[in-house]
Amino acid sequence: MIPLTDDNLPNHDDQRQKVLDTIIERKKMDAYVEHRLKDLKVCTICGQINYRKTPMKKIGGRWVCFNCLKELKEALDELDMWEEEIALEKDMTRQFDEGMGI
Numbered sequence: 001m002i003p004l005t006d007d008n009l010p011n012h013d014d015q016r017q018k019v020l021d022t023i024i025e026r027k028k029m030d031a032y033v034e035h036r037l038k039d040l041k042v043c044t045i046c047g048q049i050n051y052r053k054t055p056m057k058k059i060g061g062r063w064v065c066f067n068c069l070k071e072l073k074e075a076l077d078e079l080d081m082w083e084e085e086i087a088l089e090k091d092m093t094r095q096f097d098e099g100m101g102i
């Protein structure tokens with residue numbers, strides 16, 4: 001009796017293996033897509049979709065992308081300037097009102 005090896009397997013087994021391979025490949029693909037979806041994050045501010053490799057930060061349970069954080073930081077950095085402007089404006093209005101004798 002000839003031992004069964006990959007070389008002398010009957011043809012229909014070959015066919016069966018091909019079908020099995022296809023199923024396995026498809027399952028791998030499904031698992032991959034699911035895995036990727038788990039890593040998928042959407043920026044709360046700009047709505048950009050990012051994967052794990054893209055830098056994103058969780059703020060208040062929501063994801064914010066690096067670009068939006070940068071803009072946010074710039075806005076925060078200007079906060080002091082805004083406050084000064086507002087205070088100056090108030091001061092000027094007060095001085096003007098006093099000058100008018102109100």
Ligand SMILES: [Zn+2]
Pocket residue numbers: 043044045046047048064065066067068069
């Ligand atoms: Zn963003």
